[in-house]
Amino acid sequence: MRSSLSDRTGAALLMAPLLLFLVLAYAWPFLGVVKWSFTLPTPGLGQYDALLTDDLVQSVFVRTLRIAAIVTIVSVAAAYAITLIWVRGTPAQRLIAEFCILVPFWISVLTRAFGWVALLSNRGLINTWLQAIGFISEPLTLVRNEFGVIVGMTHFLIPFAVFPLASAMRSLDDRVLLAARGLGSSRMRTFWSVFVPMTRSGIIGSALIVFVFSLGFFVTPAILGGGRSVMVAELIYLRIFQSPDWGLGAAISVVLVLFVGALMALLFRYIRPKQLV
Amino acid sequence: MQQPGRAAEIKANGIGKSFGSFRALDNLTLDIGRGEFLTLLGPSGSGKTTFLMILAGFVQPTEGRLFSDGTDITDRPAEQRAAGMVFQGYALFPHMSVEQNIAFPLKVRKKSAAEIKKRVGEMIERVGLVGHEKKLPAQLSGGQQQRVALARALVFEPGVLLLDEPFSALDKSLRGQMQAEMKRLHQETGTTFVFVTHDQSEALALSSRVAIFNHGKLLQVGAPDEVYDRPANRFVAEFLGEINMLPLKGVRRADNGATGLCEDRAVSLRGNPGSVGGNAILAIRPEYMSIAGEASAGENGVAATATNSTYLGAATRLDLTTRQGAKVTVSVPNEVAAAALSKGNSVWLTWPAEKGFLLPDGGQ
Numbered sequence: 001m002r003s004s005l006s007d008r009t010g011a012a013l014l015m016a017p018l019l020l021f022l023v024l025a026y027a028w029p030f031l032g033v034v035k036w037s038f039t040l041p042t043p044g045l046g047q048y049d050a051l052l053t054d055d056l057v058q059s060v061f062v063r064t065l066r067i068a069a070i071v072t073i074v075s076v077a078a079a080y081a082i083t084l085i086w087v088r089g090t091p092a093q094r095l096i097a098e099f100c101i102l103v104p105f106w107i108s109v110l111t112r113a114f115g116w117v118a119l120l121s122n123r124g125l126i127n128t129w130l131q132a133i134g135f136i137s138e139p140l141t142l143v144r145n146e147f148g149v150i151v152g153m154t155h156f157l158i159p160f161a162v163f164p165l166a167s168a169m170r171s172l173d174d175r176v177l178l179a180a181r182g183l184g185s186s187r188m189r190t191f192w193s194v195f196v197p198m199t200r201s202g203i204i205g206s207a208l209i210v211f212v213f214s215l216g217f218f219v220t221p222a223i224l225g226g227g228r229s230v231m232v233a234e235l236i237y238l239r240i241f242q243s244p245d246w247g248l249g250a251a252i253s254v255v256l257v258l259f260v261g262a263l264m265a266l267l268f269r270y271i272r273p274k275q276l277v
Numbered sequence: 278m279q280q281p282g283r284a285a286e287i288k289a290n291g292i293g294k295s296f297g298s299f300r301a302l303d304n305l306t307l308d309i310g311r312g313e314f315l316t317l318l319g320p321s322g323s324g325k326t327t328f329l330m331i332l333a334g335f336v337q338p339t340e341g342r343l344f345s346d347g348t349d350i351t352d353r354p355a356e357q358r359a360a361g362m363v364f365q366g367y368a369l370f371p372h373m374s375v376e377q378n379i380a381f382p383l384k385v386r387k388k389s390a391a392e393i394k395k396r397v398g399e400m401i402e403r404v405g406l407v408g409h410e411k412k413l414p415a416q417l418s419g420g421q422q423q424r425v426a427l428a429r430a431l432v433f434e435p436g437v438l439l440l441d442e443p444f445s446a447l448d449k450s451l452r453g454q455m456q457a458e459m460k461r462l463h464q465e466t467g468t469t470f471v472f473v474t475h476d477q478s479e480a481l482a483l484s485s486r487v488a489i490f491n492h493g494k495l496l497q498v499g500a501p502d503e504v505y506d507r508p509a510n511r512f513v514a515e516f517l518g519e520i521n522m523l524p525l526k527g528v529r530r531a532d533n534g535a536t537g538l539c540e541d542r543a544v545s546l547r548g549n550p551g552s553v554g555g556n557a558i559l560a561i562r563p564e565y566m567s568i569a570g571e572a573s574a575g576e577n578g579v580a581a582t583a584t585n586s587t588y589l590g591a592a593t594r595l596d597l598t599t600r601q602g603a604k605v606t607v608s609v610p611n612e613v614a615a616a617a618l619s620k621g622n623s624v625w626l627t628w629p630a631e632k633g634f635l636l637p638d639g640g641q
Contacts, residue, residue, distance in 0.1 A: 179368040182333055182439075183382040183429065184359040193381075197372045
């Protein structure tokens, strides 16, 4: 565990190229975006004023937060169950869980979004099957709405939610669980009053990661929302590329980045970065 | 183990446990008396912890039955046996305060809030944790965590308390303090204690009986002085403390004991010599041996040469070699050691007849 000066210098040198790249490719251009938000179309705080009064912008923010919250709850809950099997299941169960967690990483977000369209659309697999077995007579509207967006985003984000949970579950001392049972606690009670509270840092880390990712989603809501469930990232795109309203687009970007930055600061107060992988 | 406030009586009948091809415990039959303080002693891998886990219900035996107060509890899950248990490393709930940890077994038993408050308060006082009620385990010292673990395991008045090497993480002075504390708790609660350790002095100091394990087998069980002074075999003799062994020839039964030839000198033993005849090993604890210039007629003795001495402060440890090459170690007063060393090759080691015992010649 030595951390001499030369070790630190070495580490700094190794990280330098990445840091330089991040500064040139992200931080520097972002400063330009900040500048636009105060200068376009006229200098002043006009765009931030518009953010507070524009009904459309506000409804998009509210929708984004709502979708992000729902996706977070569903993803973390589903990831918790999968992680439980991955970390504490039989060897065969672990293998299956690991496969389910890793395979999604090999398929692009675009492919997955179109996959969900194929499954969920009016003439998609799910509606066709449900009609074939006579369960429904009219197709259900499962896509091009908020429901479709939530399904697609949850599917994408579950694997990311797994890692902080797995880290928390792996570091848990089994003897504490034995102790609970030895003291007369049923398996169910041990799970809820000992196991779950002891994985709290994992739950918080997992939820914050999913929530932060959700706020910036673009492709999935654009495809599965069909223009009817616009989220913040898509709104920024529309403001900058479709209506020439660069100042407002820039102001929304700045607010989003500040909000995400605050959440990340909160995240690292609760968990160390190494617990996320 | 189900009646609160009443010490349990446990019978293990032919208990065996295999993990794959590894035989962790073999045909163990043992009665644990009501209110007894029984120590399971043995090196690691001897089966003592496996037996404790079987008593707790965390490990299912491959064969044999387990009875508590006459009821067969072999198939009863751990949470229904509810033996109090103190783990190595304490296994406290890290997210609960001292108070909440101790209240846990009462909460799962759905006791009323008033009763929980009263009993947790009493227990905190009994183990000396007043003022620490709201702290988390991470804010406590090792000794304090130990007390929480004991309080949590005793608060619901279990019929038996199981302790798995509870003091292994404590430093020496704290360990002595906690041992005294545990002895006191045993007397106050009257509960049956089953204690696992690999430390022989701890076992001898605390227990009403000691059960010695090796390679999955129970070798001997008895009161501390019984197993120390009359070990059943060589392993027990050596595990419980230092022992000197001298080859003995022509062993035969005599008046209230046995006689034999130790390096051509007749020596005698008291007590039951067991199966006597032919060759055997005479075993004597070092502290029962003394050094003399000459052994008087009829006294047990063997001539030896001092080869090495180690100053221990209160005494000196002397290593000696007999004429026929047996190695002997004794602990003697410093001036006796100095005299023995200056005399060169002519000292006698003597011992009282009742302190020697026989072990089978060779092996266990």
